[in-house]
Amino acid sequence: MSDRPADSAPPSFRRWEQRTEVPLLVVSLVFLLGYAVRVLVPDDAGVWRDLALALVCATWLLFVGDYAVRLRLSGLGLRFVRVHWLDTVVLLLPLLRPLRLIRVYTAVQRHRQQPRLSLYARVMAYAGASALLLGFSAALAVYHQERAAPGASIRTFGDAVWWACETLTTVGYGDAVPITPSGRFVASGLMACGLALLGAVTGSFSSWMLQVFRREDEKRPPEGG
Template sequence: MDDESRLDRWERRSDLPLGIASLVFLGAYAVHVLAPGLPRAVHLVFLSLTYGSWGLFAVDYGVRWWISGTGPRFVRRQWLDTLVVLLPLLRPVQIVRTYEAMQRRHGRPRLALQARVMFYASLSIALLGFAGALAVYQVERGAPNATIRTFGDSVWWTCSTLSTVGYGDVTPVTTLGRTVAVGLMACGIALLGAVTGSFSSMLLQRFALEGEEDLAAGRTPERPPRE
């Protein structure tokens, strides 16, 4: 059995467990950040779940690297997976990939390509925005001269950042918070571009299909009256 087949088998078997681990990671991290008043023992449990999930991501990355047999080239070819291992808050976005893989195993996806792109990009924006809001809130809430004091402030800032509006009423003041902001800006531009591009493509296909149906029925498109 070649390495490609072994890698496919591993990915099929690990997709669902890693998808669940991604949700566990995000949920445990959210509780740890949003409920600071919980007993220390409870926080240790959620931190253990967070780091345990992160460990599973690293193990999966190592196994796929070993199976691929490509050596250091694997890091360059799988740059997104490498980035996710280094920045685990991006991991929940890969839930989208898990869902897509499961859909394909059960047959042809129900939605058209453009609709799937819009759905997956929107879901990715929501997951990425929630994870980014948690991270910024955690590092900003206790910083001197911080304007992001509540999770609501962080969510508002994340929405304006992902949409590339950037009102500037609340902004991160820490180095880590600004680093997260740069990442959210880049991801927001890419994902929103995917949504708008797919929506435009879907409209163009719909209009083209209506034009073909009119021609098949012997109707000519209506022309505006001449002045």
């Protein structure tokens, strides 16, 4: 997850990213589970809330450790923060980890001269999963901030999920809107992510369709032969 081409990264850095991609995805899901329990479990369930908080903290420490290792292996020093800006953002806001989609989409862009249908399919599938995870994460965050706010229209988690669906699909009925500053901050991020995901899906689908049509044209016998 960086602005620098993957080919220019040190081999040790690339090996670390390849080995930790799946484990970090699992850790991300565990983090999201802990955060969901922390938000959705009633306040009187002290033990469960404490366990969820411990789980969130433990998984976040794993993210910090991964960031530190990659910073050292990159050989960039403090420039790592700027070059791998998305890693830094995700470290501060772990709920944004589904944005690893950008790495996959960048791979498609690099191979646009020799597109592979399986790669396009992977982007579309990843974009769909990312949309679900980001929508769920945003719904949790907004519900956490809005449920006790005076005059809030998002009172239940169901309201928050409905709001997230409206926002991701850019429909925006306006029946459920965040009113707190932190809730609106989350909404702004979800709007931007929603546009990026929709762009990734539509762009990849269009490229895939063009490739299919091109192959069909190549199979046709020449006319007038």
